[in-house]
Amino acid sequence: MKSTDFLGMICALAFCASALAADAPKLKTEPVKPTPVAADLDAGKKLYQRWCAQCHGNEGKGDGPAADFVYPRPRDFTLAIFKVRTTPSGQLPTDHDLFHIISEGLPGTSMPAWKKFIPENERWQLVHYVKTFDSLGLFKEEPAKEQVVIDAAPKMTPELIAKGKELYQQKKCWQCHGPTGRGDGPSSAGMKDEWGFPIRPVNFTKSWRFRGGDRIEDIYRTFTTGFNGTPMPSFVDAIPAAEDRWALAAFVKSLARPQKNAQVLKAGNIAGEIPADPYAKEWEAAEFADFPLAGQIILEPRWFKPVHDVITARALYNDKEIAILLEWDDGTNNTGIGKPADEVALQMPVQASDGVKPYFILGDDKHAVDVWRWSAKDGLQRYTAEGASKQTPREAGGVVAQGGYKEGQYRVILRRPLRVGAGETAIEPGRFVPIAFQLRDGDNGEEGLKMSLSTWYYLLPQPATPLTVVLWPLGIGFLTLGGEFWLLRRMRRRPS
Amino acid sequence: MRRHTLYIAIMLWLAILAGLKFGVRPPMPASVLMIYMTLSTIAIILFAAADEARFQAFLAPLRAVFEGRAPKAVQLLVLAGIPLLAGWGAWLRTAPSWDAPFEPRVVHPEPPSTFNFHGKRIDTASLKNPLRAAHEKDPAQLEKLTAEGKTIYYQNCFFCHGDALAGDGHFANAFSPIPANFRDVGTISMLQESFVFWRVSTGGPGLPRAATPWLSAMPVWQNFLTEDEIWKAILYIYAGSGSTPRTWDEETKHEKH
Secondary structure, three states, X not given: OOHHHHHHHHHHHHHHHHHHHHHOOOOOEEEOOOOOOOOOHHHHHXXXXXXXXXXXXXXXXXXXXXXXXXXXXXXXXXHOOOXXXXXXXXXXXXXXXXXXXXXXXXXXXXXXXXXXXXXXXXXXXXXXXXXXXXXXXXXXHOOOOEEEOOOOOOOOOHHHHHHHHHHHHHOOHHXXXXXXXXXXXXXXXXXXXXXXXXOOOOOOOOHHHOOOOOOHHHHHHHHHHOOOOOOOOOOOOOXXXXXXXXXXXXXXXXXXXXXXXXXXXXXEEOOXXXXXXXXXXXXXXXXXXXXXXXXXXXXXXXXXXXOOOEEEEEEEEOOOEEEEEEEXXXXXXXXXXXXXXXXXXXXXXXXXXXXXXXXXXXXXXXXXXXXXXXXXXXXXXXXXXXXXXXXXXXXXXXXXXXXXXXXXXXXXXXXXXXXXXXXXXXXXXXXXXXXXXXXXXXXXXXXXXXXXXXXXXXXXXXXXXXXXXXXXXXXXXXXXXXXXXXXXXHHHHXXX | OHHHHHHHHHHHHHHHHHHHHHHOOOOOOHHHHHHHHHHHHHHHHHHHHOOHHHHHHHHHHHHHHHOOOOOHHHHHHHHHHHHHHHHHHHHHHHOOOOOOOOOOOOOOOOOXXXXXXXXXXXXOOOOOOHHHHHOOOOHHHHHHHHHHHHHHHHHHOHHHHOOOOOOOOOOHHHOOOOOOOOOOOOOHHHOEHHHHHHHHXXXXXXXXXXXXXXXXXXXXXXXXXXXXXXXXXXXXXXXXXXXXXXXXXXXXXXXXX
């Protein structure tokens, strides 16, 4: 060994030691728990090839046959870099960490929760086998010895959340995650992970997509230990006090938006004008419904890597018109410069007829759909589609769109007069009108059939409850009462 | 025992209601529930009335109320309760329901006798999986073809039908009807391979009207895969889900019995 190397090593060791010493008081750790199941690598290999190789590849390089068809890409295990851990930043995960992640999966990615399909014992064999791909021999040389202690979570009080909010500002989480947590911070663009793939900060309102889970303990663990291999650092040094980190976790958790999937988008009736401002109180008060979206993987070109997984809608009507407010989160506002523009589309049958709906992707040659498409570049364009390959632009004909981007979110209002001529879909109180949604994220290169889409749902302008609805039950109640008295008189008169 | 006939009947009725309401997934629409409950009510009353003594026992508590022999509080409760229940029942009928219209769907429709595949007509009745037929005696070869089918499955199908073929892929929840669960005994294990080949080749749009072709997200796989690839994928969905196709032999066996 050359002496310079030796010196270098001493320096490195000294540096490590000092780093550890500096960490020690901040981070409470405990010895790693023993692994309950001994390795049987042959069994592990079989299981791996059965369940994991199609994504992670036979050699664990993240290059299985399905790897090109999912986003984010399956993990390359050869560098032994893992995200969801209870060990300090930069260290290897414990066996229990790997077991946890294999069991629970990574929400928001294609990696499923394997506990549904693989028994516990076999999941431990997978833990052992995944570690064999480590090409640098790190798991043998420096396995994790200490893990971070995660105490019981404090109660989520408004004070705790308020304190967390302050820290969120101070510690600059917003630079990446955005001022409102929608992943649209100023430094959010153009980031890459250690494997060289583009990566975006998580949108905190979509807590169902948190890789590490969305319990407050999970969030605490995530920014305490950091996600190795990503720009998401550990914040132990910046936020040494555990109480502060709990406050921040509580704030992040409080940003989560409830989800309400529905089959029917109900339009409420309002007396006056329908406000043009999507932030108006009438709109805030309107009932919302979420519609889950999937990648368009049915027609060529198929699109396996969509960004959008949900669209939220509200609807209002008065005696003149109906308006639908569409909301979706987007970390980037693409107006068509350099990349395609962000777009949303609402689709309904041109004429709801004969109990047959048009094909849910842009109709078919016998059943046309009316498409109201709004783009961040050109605003409203209206089409008649008789299948994806036959879309004809048509006059807006009374349909009006107003929309914009604010704080990581689009809100677009589409409106149309209720009374329309022939050739237009009838929308009236009490009538269920089929609707479907499509979304395109320009930043992700989505245009045309590269999009997220939904199947058919319904729009229903909810009619006022007519009086007869109350009169019938009242009438029947009184009639029964009358019958009872008649019976009563008859039966009591009869000598028993 | 006989003394409690009416109470047993009421308990039974409530048990049926609870079973249908909470025991059936996905929940049935209110209109269907109403039909079942009406039928149950009629069945219970008919059963009680079938035997004269039982019917008298069934009516006895009611008679006691109407003839004024039951305690005053009970009389009041029953006499006020019946009109309230009747009114409430009427309300359930007339109250506006904003549930989506119930759209019944035939899941396994009769396949057409012939269909178009890459420009040629295929006869459904005589269709067999050529790979299975050719390699019946060569398990190693069959295993190799199944492994190729696995690759096809994970490049084309698992987004919807799931990693473990349970119909729960990462895109599954956005589609309605949801993708078929191949581990379920109600899907491919009760189907012949010819039916599965027809379904895979012609997808959602190839379904007859009763099966709501406009709703199914199942792609038309003849647009993407060759005949050979589809048969391999079919080998895999059976092997991977641990099921076997229904065969003609079984069919004739069933008919004989």
